[in-house]
Amino acid sequence: MATKSGIYWVTWANAHAKNSNKVDDLEITFENGVKTFVKALTDAGATVDISTTKKVIKEHIFFTGLGKLHKVSVNHLRQKKIAVDIEWDHGDLTKSKAGALEMVNGFGLAVPPRSINPPSLTSNHINGKAVDMTIKWTGTIKVKKKDRSEVSVTYSLNVNTNIVLHSIGVSYGVKKLKTDAPHWSYNGR
């Protein structure tokens, strides 16, 4: 059954459409890469703190309701057996507009005239192909690449410049985005 647009959906999204920090929510190939990479790191004595895996973008819920489906997001919601059934028509144009506006404001969506840029629906987090994580260790440790060869890697405060660590990640299909400290993905973006 459809529920009218408005603050209800903002509350709903805050409760049900949360971002995830579970590796299990990643796309299966990337998930395997992340799991084996993280295991190699922790086996070597590093600590790995995963903050975000899959993101649900609030815009998706809004645009899903508007019929402008974004397949990946919709599939994600379906997998979780979440139905987004928004009734935009309140039977009165003024009320319909007010309901939609409640959601725009509640989600903090940037719409014209505040922004004329469409929301970014392309982050690798959306389809479960990116992970934000902080990797720490002391001194130099030996980490196994996927082919089991051992690589000595020294801790550096700036993970973006630690190309040895990046090369170990690459062997597991986990690539560093060098402009975003915690961000690794299947293609480095």
Ligand SMILES: [Zn+2]
């Ligand atoms: Zn990220």
